[in-house]
Amino acid sequence: MTTPLTPPPKKNPQKRTIAPTRPSEARSRAAMGLSAAAAEGRFALQRCAECDTLQYPPRDVCSACLSPDLSWKDISPEGEILAETTIHAVSKLYFRERVPWRIGTVQLDAGPVVICHLHGDCERNSRVTLINRLDRSGQGVLMALPKEGSLNMEDDPQLRAMTSDPKHRRILITDARNTNTPALARSLLDAGAATVFIGEAENWRPNPMRDELNKMANVHIFPLDVTDTSSVQELAAEIGGKTDIMINNASFIRPGGVLARGDTGFARDEIEVNYLGLMRLAQAFGPGMCSRTADGVNSAVAWVNIFSVYALSNDPEFGCFSASNAAARSLSQNMRADFRSSGLRVMNVYTGPTDDDWHQLVPPPKVAPIALARSVVQGLKDGLEETYCGDVAKDLYQRFQNNPNVLERELTQGGDGP
Amino acid sequence: MGLRQAYDGVALVAPFSTPYQRYSTDTAHWWIAGALRGALGTAGLKPGEIDGFCVSSFLLAPDSAVGLTQHLGLCLRWLDHIPMGGASGIVALRRAARAVQCGDANIVACVAGDTNHIDSFRTLLSGFSRSASDASYPYGYGGPNANFALLTDRYMQEYGATREDFGRICVAQRSNALKYPGAMMKKPLTLEQYLDTRPISDPIALFDCVMPCAGSEAFLVMPEEEAVKRELPYALIGGTIERHNAHAEDPIQLRGGWTLDIDELYEMADCDAKKIDLLQTYDDYPVICMMQIEDLGFCEKGSAAEFVRSHDLTIDGDFPHNTSGGQLSAGQAGAAGGFLGLVEAIRQVSGTAGPTQVKDANHAMVAGFGMINYDRGVCSGAAIIRSGNS
Numbered sequence A: 001m002t003t004p005l006t007p008p009p010k011k012n013p014q015k016r017t018i019a020p021t022r023p024s025e026a027r028s029r030a031a032m033g034l035s036a037a038a039a040e041g042r043f044a045l046q047r048c049a050e051c052d053t054l055q056y057p058p059r060d061v062c063s064a065c066l067s068p069d070l071s072w073k074d075i076s077p078e079g080e081i082l083a084e085t086t087i088h089a090v091s092k093l094y095f096r097e098r099v100p101w102r103i104g105t106v107q108l109d110a111g112p113v114v115i116c117h118l119h120g121d122c123e124r125n126s127r128v129t130l131i132n133r134l135d136r137s138g139q140g141v142l143m144a145l146p147k148e149g150s151l152n153m154e155d156d157p158q159l160r161a162m163t164s165d166p167k168h169r170r171i172l173i174t175d176a177r178n179t180n181t182p183a184l185a186r187s188l189l190d191a192g193a194a195t196v197f198i199g200e201a202e203n204w205r206p207n208p209m210r211d212e213l214n215k216m217a218n219v220h221i222f223p224l225d226v227t228d229t230s231s232v233q234e235l236a237a238e239i240g241g242k243t244d245i246m247i248n249n250a251s252f253i254r255p256g257g258v259l260a261r262g263d264t265g266f267a268r269d270e271i272e273v274n275y276l277g278l279m280r281l282a283q284a285f286g287p288g289m290c291s292r293t294a295d296g297v298n299s300a301v302a303w304v305n306i307f308s309v310y311a312l313s314n315d316p317e318f319g320c321f322s323a324s325n326a327a328a329r330s331l332s333q334n335m336r337a338d339f340r341s342s343g344l345r346v347m348n349v350y351t352g353p354t355d356d357d358w359h360q361l362v363p364p365p366k367v368a369p370i371a372l373a374r375s376v377v378q379g380l381k382d383g384l385e386e387t388y389c390g391d392v393a394k395d396l397y398q399r400f401q402n403n404p405n406v407l408e409r410e411l412t413q414g415g416d417g418p
Numbered sequence B: 001m002g003l004r005q006a007y008d009g010v011a012l013v014a015p016f017s018t019p020y021q022r023y024s025t026d027t028a029h030w031w032i033a034g035a036l037r038g039a040l041g042t043a044g045l046k047p048g049e050i051d052g053f054c055v056s057s058f059l060l061a062p063d064s065a066v067g068l069t070q071h072l073g074l075c076l077r078w079l080d081h082i083p084m085g086g087a088s089g090i091v092a093l094r095r096a097a098r099a100v101q102c103g104d105a106n107i108v109a110c111v112a113g114d115t116n117h118i119d120s121f122r123t124l125l126s127g128f129s130r131s132a133s134d135a136s137y138p139y140g141y142g143g144p145n146a147n148f149a150l151l152t153d154r155y156m157q158e159y160g161a162t163r164e165d166f167g168r169i170c171v172a173q174r175s176n177a178l179k180y181p182g183a184m185m186k187k188p189l190t191l192e193q194y195l196d197t198r199p200i201s202d203p204i205a206l207f208d209c210v211m212p213c214a215g216s217e218a219f220l221v222m223p224e225e226e227a228v229k230r231e232l233p234y235a236l237i238g239g240t241i242e243r244h245n246a247h248a249e250d251p252i253q254l255r256g257g258w259t260l261d262i263d264e265l266y267e268m269a270d271c272d273a274k275k276i277d278l279l280q281t282y283d284d285y286p287v288i289c290m291m292q293i294e295d296l297g298f299c300e301k302g303s304a305a306e307f308v309r310s311h312d313l314t315i316d317g318d319f320p321h322n323t324s325g326g327q328l329s330a331g332q333a334g335a336a337g338g339f340l341g342l343v344e345a346i347r348q349v350s351g352t353a354g355p356t357q358v359k360d361a362n363h364a365m366v367a368g369f370g371m372i373n374y375d376r377g378v379c380s381g382a383a384i385i386r387s388g389n390s
Helices: A034-040 A181-190 A212-213 A229-242 A263-290 A318-343 A368-382 A391-402 A404-412 B028-043 B065-072 B085-101 B121-125 B130-135 B144-157 B163-177 B191-196 B224-229 B258-268 B286-295 B304-310 B326-330 B332-347
Strands: A043-047 A070-076 A079-089 A101-108 A113-118 A127-134 A139-146 A170-173 A194-199 A219-223 A245-248 A300-306 A345-351 A386-390 B010-017 B050-056 B077-083 B110-114 B197-200 B215-223 B234-244 B278-279 B363-372 B379-387
Touching: A034 A043, A034 A070, A034 A127, A034 A139, A043 A139, A043 B326, A079 A113, A079 B144, A101 A127, A101 A139, A101 B144, A113 A127, A113 B197, A127 A219, A139 A391, A170 A181, A170 A229, A181 A194, A181 A212, A181 A368, A194 A229, A212 A219, A219 A229, A229 A263, A245 A263, A263 A318, A263 B144, A300 A318, A300 A368, A318 A345, A345 A368, A368 A386, A386 A391, A391 A404, B010 B028, B010 B085, B010 B110, B010 B332, B028 B065, B028 B110, B028 B215, B028 B332, B065 B077, B077 B085, B077 B304, B085 B110, B085 B144, B085 B215, B085 B234, B085 B332, B085 B363, B085 B379, B144 B197, B144 B363, B163 B191, B163 B215, B163 B286, B163 B304, B163 B326, B215 B224, B215 B326, B224 B234, B224 B379, B234 B332, B258 B379, B278 B332, B286 B304, B286 B363, B326 B332, B332 B363, B332 B379
Parallel strands: A113 A139, A170 A194, A170 A245, A194 A219, A245 A300, A300 A345, A345 A386, B050 B077, B050 B110, B278 B363
Antiparallel strands: A043 A070, A079 A101, A079 A127, A101 A113, A127 A139, B010 B215, B010 B234, B110 B215, B234 B379, B363 B379
């Protein structure tokens, strides 16, 4: 069993905030495949297409037959610990600040032997389940967990260092008017979040969500209009120093593509909220969060964007909205680059059509608020960078991976006509 | 496969070691030049008289052996650069011996050296190998300490070796180092001190680890008649082997490549383990010494712990081992660590070891082991050398 984390004491403002350090980031191009799989929470190794041999460490050619035809395949994560060590002395600052640090050699049932992080509850020479997670350098690493799980296992310091767990953290949800906000707030509080701040634009207008939000303990509503730079800056000045997880669910959506609309009016609103709103938030909250990624139990840990899955490939029914999401997705990649040196993780949650007024005419399945909330919380617990919520999003992502050009044709082709 | 050709007629002369330093403001070039100069001086040669040069170093970048030719003013007809860390001494000896035997070179200088600036060990580690960057350093960045801790942990589980057993090796080597003027460690070490020191990466503690330092080592390879003509004490090569990436199927390294070739080595040298008067193992960690004692045929697999309990490993003991203190007590001067045991063994069998001289040292076994590419040492080698002047 892991000693449960206790809520951190109030921060002493006179003490220096520990500056973020990182584990080693350098990887070969082949090894980046492990990181890409970790970004989605998958346990995958390279497999040779010609002789089926699994490779580890990652290679450019098969070590059994020299075939260059290697691809990353999800494999069984089960294995057994052969040897272990607890590191007490190390020159790399990130680990030096975190020793003792436990690692081990694990023989995978699938074949390869890997050096990996060991969860504190793994017993000597026991059976383990491996996970592939992003560490604070943003690279994939393997970690062995006790096969049967253990009590409070998510609080293990080595595991928590890989994840964005909401427990004891303070979270800002940017749009109190979004129909998914109550489910998000409730799920995060259930996952142990200490406080949920919620931004509300134009608070003189009625907000049907407000009553439900006000009834939740540890929820605080603040004025926030992501289209207004001063409003964003004011809130950052007030709570930026205690925002550990940012969840940007502010979204402006109208149906229609280029020709369905007679002007750029709605497109401007979409860009203002979905793209520039994200940029304003990043500019106001990003630097403060980046400086607090090593700040103890409630360190800043993740930035969550909720995008339409049509950010990957345009849905003509919501053509201009899709375009604004594509722009925001590209910006999120820029944010990842800017945040990377701090270890602050950017998680994009891609959702299919949500079950709300604007998607009335879209056939099911549609994503319910609680489903979206579950994806967000699970993604944070798994430390993901990319996650797809709902069947439509998962289907679309798979087709996007198979061939983005085919997907574009499928999405944009018209009927056969008369 | 038949026996490989003998190494007859090749002499190893002029072993030279610079005294090691913990930190140095000088460069690898400077240290290598120092050892070359020392070996040439020992043999009474001028730089222009060598026509072959073989170098090993981690910290020459951006230079290689090529840059050194111009830097040191050497005109050569045979040049080699051996990036095999702890196996580089044996491999240099093998390559140079064949070059001399075949007439590609007449006198080859084999040199290894590295400097040690503040922080250069950490920097060296960070770029050591692609697989280490991909699959070992992200896991606690323990470097060789953590890697060998995993092997040691498994070895102890498999064969019942204890910390005391590893301690015996370290304590004996410290006793040897006290007689070796170039060694870094000048204070005696007791088994109690060994056991009580601070942990580094369990089960490895402070005295299981080598101290990175600056230093260099060199020897010359020439035809035997050349050594006789110049009246130089020399050693001859009974046999020598190398092997890379052996036993890749073993889940964790408990044996090295020596096991594949050791019978041939004894056959080539026309001797057996009993005839060996002293052993120089590559001792980056004591578990590796045990592995070599087993794999080189001095005892059964898994019984090296018992072997070190029942033998005296000091210079005057019944099984002299790492007589200059090894890297554990002399220090690890980068790639020169792969030369330390070989250079000392040449001194021993040519009767020039001075304060560390083993009595009646006629046959020496030297082993090399190097390069933790990912989870294990990939290169291994060994040589049996014997006294030339007897």
